Amino acid sequence: MVPASKTTRGDLRCDDTGADTETKDRTVASDLSQSSSRVERGSTQGLSVEGSKHSVDSKTLRVGELYRSLRDQGSDPNEWAYAWRRELNRGGFRAVDFLMDEVVESGKCIGCAACVAICPVDVFDYVDEKPQDTRTSACVLCVLCVEACPVLRPVDNDLPTMLHQLSPAAEDQGFGSYGYGVYARSTDPELVANAQDGGLVSALLLHGLEEGDLKGVVLGDVEPDQTQIGRPLLATTREEVLGAAGSRYTYSPNTLALREAMRRGVAPIAVVGVPCQVDGVRLQQNSSISLSTAAWYRDNISLVIGLLCSEAFTHESIEKLGEMIDVAPIRIENINIKGKVVVRLDNGEVRTASLKRYQDFARPACLYCLDYGAENADISAGGIGLDNWTLTLVRTEAGHRALQGAIDAGWVEIQPLETEPRGMFLFERLAANKKKNRPLPAQMPDLAQREALGWLNPKTFYTTGPGAPAQTDKDPS
Numbered sequence: 001m002v003p004a005s006k007t008t009r010g011d012l013r014c015d016d017t018g019a020d021t022e023t024k025d026r027t028v029a030s031d032l033s034q035s036s037s038r039v040e041r042g043s044t045q046g047l048s049v050e051g052s053k054h055s056v057d058s059k060t061l062r063v064g065e066l067y068r069s070l071r072d073q074g075s076d077p078n079e080w081a082y083a084w085r086r087e088l089n090r091g092g093f094r095a096v097d098f099l100m101d102e103v104v105e106s107g108k109c110i111g112c113a114a115c116v117a118i119c120p121v122d123v124f125d126y127v128d129e130k131p132q133d134t135r136t137s138a139c140v141l142c143v144l145c146v147e148a149c150p151v152l153r154p155v156d157n158d159l160p161t162m163l164h165q166l167s168p169a170a171e172d173q174g175f176g177s178y179g180y181g182v183y184a185r186s187t188d189p190e191l192v193a194n195a196q197d198g199g200l201v202s203a204l205l206l207h208g209l210e211e212g213d214l215k216g217v218v219l220g221d222v223e224p225d226q227t228q229i230g231r232p233l234l235a236t237t238r239e240e241v242l243g244a245a246g247s248r249y250t251y252s253p254n255t256l257a258l259r260e261a262m263r264r265g266v267a268p269i270a271v272v273g274v275p276c277q278v279d280g281v282r283l284q285q286n287s288s289i290s291l292s293t294a295a296w297y298r299d300n301i302s303l304v305i306g307l308l309c310s311e312a313f314t315h316e317s318i319e320k321l322g323e324m325i326d327v328a329p330i331r332i333e334n335i336n337i338k339g340k341v342v343v344r345l346d347n348g349e350v351r352t353a354s355l356k357r358y359q360d361f362a363r364p365a366c367l368y369c370l371d372y373g374a375e376n377a378d379i380s381a382g383g384i385g386l387d388n389w390t391l392t393l394v395r396t397e398a399g400h401r402a403l404q405g406a407i408d409a410g411w412v413e414i415q416p417l418e419t420e421p422r423g424m425f426l427f428e429r430l431a432a433n434k435k436k437n438r439p440l441p442a443q444m445p446d447l448a449q450r451e452a453l454g455w456l457n458p459k460t461f462y463t464t465g466p467g468a469p470a471q472t473d474k475d476p477s
């Protein structure tokens, strides 16, 4: 019998009377010792991670049990939220413990900060790219943190209606519905020079602020003394938007700045983020829990711009990149990824490094993400195809209004995607790569399991790593 004080949700099961009983769940270590090194889809669910800090009460255990049983028994993933919504109707439970246990301590948290931003009583700090429940006793059992977490479940089925998506331009190409696509860029050459690609993102934000359609923008700025480390910013001026232009390939928890926007009453706002952040925002906006924080996000975020994203990189990656190109990291002014890693130094010199080598430093957490194209954004923007232009997909009416307004006012110019067909070719391929063989994040092995398998690389885990389908035996004939 495992002593209750040392156990985690996976080690204990709660019967209907609320009494804790030892389960048959195996530990990660024993599971791995009994299986081959290949991970079957969905085969590693409900296993415990030893060393969890949280001991959870019986209601919370019951939620975890129901959640895992819905997930593991093949229920529609859009129904998984029933596990916590049911308990909410019975007076609530400590959702923070469920979230910390199921997502954060299992090492599955992608760091989107949705839970941190939406918590109405500020339970969380954000430390080392994940939430920390510093003020856990303040929890008011509202369940919003769990509602907003994109790792626990996919976005709701009714999201396309809520988003007012445009009629689709094409049959499903594997990267979400969109009305039309163009190459776009700012008409201001100085902005293009400072931007990552065509400066479309910054131009839309600046136009929105200038016209008064936006009062603020949640985006990613840089640390003053570390040019490649991102940080969130609520920008309200032209200078702030321009100062944040360009991409940092480390993770920037942009959505943390939502808290400041709400506190200061800055609205309406736009949010710029990578796809995991877009999903967090959409879950926040679309939550069925009617609390004022969720309502605030619903009413005041008027534009969501998603950046295409294959992966983000660890902070350590910047040091490693410096070694690869033989410069001090502080001299790196900009990184762009174009099949290879293109690095601009502080003196304007450009050096390149192998993307394949650099990908060894992709964030392990990015495994838990299947969205390359920011499928739930109003506008998706990326750097594939035509150089110095932004490949732009317009997905919703809000996205269309923003782009058309900027074009009409002369802030943005466009070209058809046919000018460089390789853009959409790459889009389709990169989006497919990110979904290849991957089950939903909740069904993937956790970090301890991946460590035990010796395979943390998110790019290869499901292609050439332990998650890849087993090779079928060749037909002997």
Ligand SMILES: Cc1cc2nc3c(=O)[nH]c(=O)nc-3n(C[C@H](O)[C@H](O)[C@H](O)COP(=O)(O)OP(=O)(O)OC[C@H]3O[C@@H](n4cnc5c(N)ncnc54)[C@H](O)[C@@H]3O)c2cc1C
Pocket (backbone or CB within 6 Å): 194, 195, 196, 197, 198, 199, 200, 201, 202, 203, 219, 220, 221, 230, 244, 245, 246, 247, 248, 249, 250, 251, 252, 254, 272, 273, 274, 307, 308, 309, 310, 311, 312, 313, 381, 382, 383, 384, 390, 391
């Ligand atoms: C981590 C990461 C991975 C990416 N991967 C791809 C990819 O695989 N394929 C592809 O085509 N495009 C990718 N992009 C998008 C690309 O780098 C450009 O952001 C996009 O083409 C828009 O260019 P722009 O010139 O219009 O944007 P700009 O006008 O330069 O504006 C860029 C905006 O991005 C924000 N930003 C910068 N760094 C971050 C960050 N780390 N997290 C969140 N927001 C940030 C800034 O605040 C700014 O508002 C990635 C971007 C990031 C941040």
Ligand code: SF4
Pocket (backbone or CB within 6 Å): 099, 103, 104, 108, 109, 110, 111, 112, 113, 114, 115, 116, 130, 131, 145, 148, 149, 150, 151, 280
């Ligand atoms: S993935 Fe996002 S919402 Fe989920 S626990 Fe991590 S930071 Fe919170």
Ligand code: SF4
Pocket (backbone or CB within 6 Å): 110, 251, 274, 275, 276, 277, 309, 310, 311, 312, 363, 365, 366, 368, 369, 370, 371
């Ligand atoms: S790969 Fe996914 S989880 Fe990683 S930064 Fe990009 S959108 Fe977020």
